[in-house]
């Protein structure tokens with residue numbers, strides 16, 4: 001087979017991209033025909049779910065991941081999910097089928113007009129090849145653009161008439177290409193910072209998602225140990241960059257300028273690694289920093305460095321930056337701060353669990369190497385105060401706060417890490433944005449344990465409503481949802497828990513299934 005299609009599959013093989021996520025239409029069928037048997041196609045029933053599953057897969061595997069969408073309508077459905085993928089620096093290669101070239105001009109049905117414009121500004125690179133012979137090179141570029149620093153989604157619109165065209169000899173070079181990234185920071189660049197940190201009276205580390213993405217968690221531990229410094233997770237956390245049972249671990253920084261300032265008080269040198277300074281959310285103005293505090297900022301993302309309103313930035317690989325600082329520091333290790341005391345738990349009322357108690361129990365029941373996907377927005381503190389996470393890839397939360405990530409991403413994470421069990425802790429509001437992922441979990445035998453926290457309300461919005469003086473807003477409650485019935489409709493076994501005993505029983509039942517998902521609807525307090 002000397003078609004562009006066969007060549008493109010060969011190229012995808014070269015990059016290990018043999019699992020793809022999609023939802024097809026007529027424009028995409030010519031790409032999917034003769035689908036090779038060593039490839040796996042994961043069907044999502046709606047494109048937001050397709051993108052969410054692919055995002056989870058790409059984040060957990062760290063590998064470029066192919067998404068195949070249906071023209072403009074499919075792309076549009078996926079764009080909410082693309083906000084998360086863009087901010088989580090997820091290496092997604094998003095393709096969309098285009099009408100046949102000869103029908104694009106007359107705007108036949110399913111023509112994706114100005115296709116390359118459509119997903120902007122939520123992709124790093126967007127392109128429609130000018131002729132069929134450029135499709136393989138464009139695919140190669142899309143893969144490299146997605147994975148090179150700073151990683152992120154790319155978009156390729158491909159007219160379906162291109163797939164049956166013939167390859168030529170020049171394309172073979174693509175199969176031989178390599179693209180590598182040069183060495184990390186020069187030791188001289190780190191020496192000054194190492195001295196500043198070593199001489200600091202009260203240094204502080206703030207770590208972000210790039211640390212986890214680059215598996216630099218243990219480098220961060222070494223740095224914290226050497227400095228004896230407390231460690232916070234950077235605000236609007238989307239991953240867990242540091243073991244939460246380490247004595248230096250403090251928790252997640254709050255999301256406003258004023259509150260972050262308060263948390264930084266007393267620290268003279270603050271090293272922020274792998275996160276923007278800072279990703280705020282709530283609008284409580286104030287001074288960014290305590291007087292005299294110095295912020296050293298390591299990020300792999302030049303735009304984060306450029307955008308920051310304060311700090312001294314070094315744009316480099318976060319892993320190499322942290323490891324280089326450990327080497328340059330040459331400290332034998334200082335006393336670590338006292339661990340944060342455990343929060344007191346209070347008894348559950350009849351018929352529902354406090355989120356803290358639920359997470360406490362979950363932490364006891366789940367295997368040590370469990371990976372959590374979380375999308376229950378009002379329970380952030382409850383979760384981080386109770387759950388222990390010690391390995392990379394243990395936590396994923398929508399990086400742009402776009403709901404509809406959690407349920408599908410859990411399926412993708414579980415597909416990427418079959419050796420670890422994924423628990424998805426999802427709010428009863430959030431679950432509906434990506435609910436059809438239950439079907440994919442059942443069909444592809446993906447054993448995610450979905451825990452739906454049913455509090456009957458958009459809890460996080462209630463908090464914002466009081467902050468913004470909008471308590472009387474309509475549309476803040478979600479009563480009368482039966483997730484067990486919904487789950488059964490999509491082919492997923494389910495049970496409802498109103499107390500700890502039933503939850504424990506159901507969780508053990510779920511853990512006993514190795515190739516089937518399970519959903520637990522648990523009534524929670526708000």
Ligand code: TPP
Nearest residue numbers: 376377378402403427428429430458459460
């Ligand atoms: N639509 C999308 C796509 N994303 C959003 N973030 C919102 C709407 C606004 N939003 C933020 S939090 C939230 C909503 C609707 C409530 C989520 O409720 P739930 O999942 O039940 O979690 P809880 O806050 O109750 O813990």
